[in-house]
Amino acid sequence: MSNVNTIITIGRQYGSGGREIGQKLAADLGIKLYDKEMLDRAAKESGICQELFETHDEKPTNSFLYSLVMDTYSLGYSSGTYNDMPLNHKVFLAQFDAIKKIADEGPCILVGRCADYALESYDNVMSVFIHADLDARVRRITRLYDLTDAKAKDTILKTDKKRASYYNYYTNKKWGDVDSYDFSLSSSELGIDGTVAALKALIELRENVTDRKL
Known part of the structure; x- marks a missing residue:
């Protein structure tokens, strides 16, 4: 799948x-992954x-105050309102x-930051949501960051709440x-490697379907 177009x-x-x-999938596909790198790119170009x-x-x-002012704007903006x-x-x-410019450069993987919404007009985009059982996520976070179960659970719930609020505010989706x-996949059901394998299969199936439509 080195010639992936998605x-x-x-x-x-x-x-x-x-x-x-995302990192494992990018390595297997031979394409770049952008996570925090999106922020670097946006800062540099803006x-x-x-x-x-x-x-x-x-x-x-x-x-x-920000919420009050934001109510007067929509995502469509002119140079006058931008200032x-x-x-x-x-x-x-x-x-x-920055997300659009990255996508224009070719196949890649973009993690978070409403990238699916930014690229919703692109035909070659496959949007995926990765979820997992809370218990599995608690185990992962306690292991990675040496936290207690209670602290890990608190961090998970707060982080998810922030991500949801950000996404729901800036997009027309939930x-x-x-x-x-x-597609929505459970990493607690499939495992990390199993989720990667499932995504590779889905990409291949999707590209085959797209090719037949051309």
Whole structure:
């Protein structure tokens, strides 16, 4: 599958192994994976300080003033309104543009950051959501970060809440909802390697179907 033509976007529950799955899939397919690298690219191309991208990374704003101002804008914007936008929105739009530029360069894997929404007009995009049982995620996070079960569970729930709020706010879809993605897979059922294998099979099937339509 070295000649893969598909761009894969991965949404993921915290602790589901979504990033590791993406890394292994990228290695097997011989394509690049973008995670935090999307922030680097957006910062470089927009001229906005990189620390601001880190600060706002997949986190909803807690500012009442920001929410108040945001209500006056839509995602469609003119250069005039852009200058008056809250910084949070400028950061999102810069990231949105960077995702499209990355996708225009060829097949790749994009983790999180509403990439599926940014690329919804692209025909060669396969959007995936990786989830797992809470117990499995707790075990993974306690092992990776040496946390107690209680602390791991608290971190998982808070991180998922932030990701959901961010996604739901900036897109017209619902985070984690089966209707928001092409495929939803459980890494606790399939395992990390099994999920990678399933995704490779789905990509191949999808590309075969696409070829027949041409």
